Amino acid sequence: DAMVIQNPRYQVTQFGKPVTLSCSQTLNHNVMYWYQQKSSQAPKLLFHYYDKDFNNEADTPDNFQSRRPNTSFCFLDIRSPGLGDAAMYLCATSKSGRAFFGQGTRLTVV
């Protein structure tokens, strides 16, 4: 049974058109992460939440925003996607030292 679910699996968006990626979890974990992973690279942390406390990485562009309305859901908003934002976006949760990843959303910008 999927525990961290990302929707959609594949997303195509137009250059400059806002897009939202979603993540939900059934684990009731208090920590959630968003990572960006480009081809053949390590995942790069964009933000993470500890409960409702939001932590933005210093080098995360302002173009990326996030919302966590409740424990189960977390959203990644890209306000004006550029070609360089095409990547796999990974959501993960964590509790007691274990992280669980969703299957990712592959974002294509055209």
Add this chain to the structure above:
Amino acid sequence: AQTVTQSQPEMSVQEAETVTLSCTYDTSESDYYLFWYKQPPSRQMILVIRQEAYKQQNATENRFSVNFQKAAKSFSLKISDSQLGDAAMYFCAYRRKQGGSEKLVFGKGTKLTVNP
């Protein structure tokens, strides 16, 4: 800042043989977690093995084991009896144990090929 280094961009192994993937890290913390994650071509990141820094005993999970050398800040992964399904990217990762900032720091990964 913590860093994780994987010095082997690519490795290959014959099916049924043993392979060791290297990882070193840098931290000033005394207690933390270390992980190996596997990312097959389907791209979902899967936890392979976890080590708590205060535990001296090396973690093992079936065919996967680690050699954790805390003083040397080294955390290598040994895969025994390699199988075709082990082919994937392997990422070493670090996480602080205490505090609200619980982010995972990843190495750049090692691509493992298993030859039949």
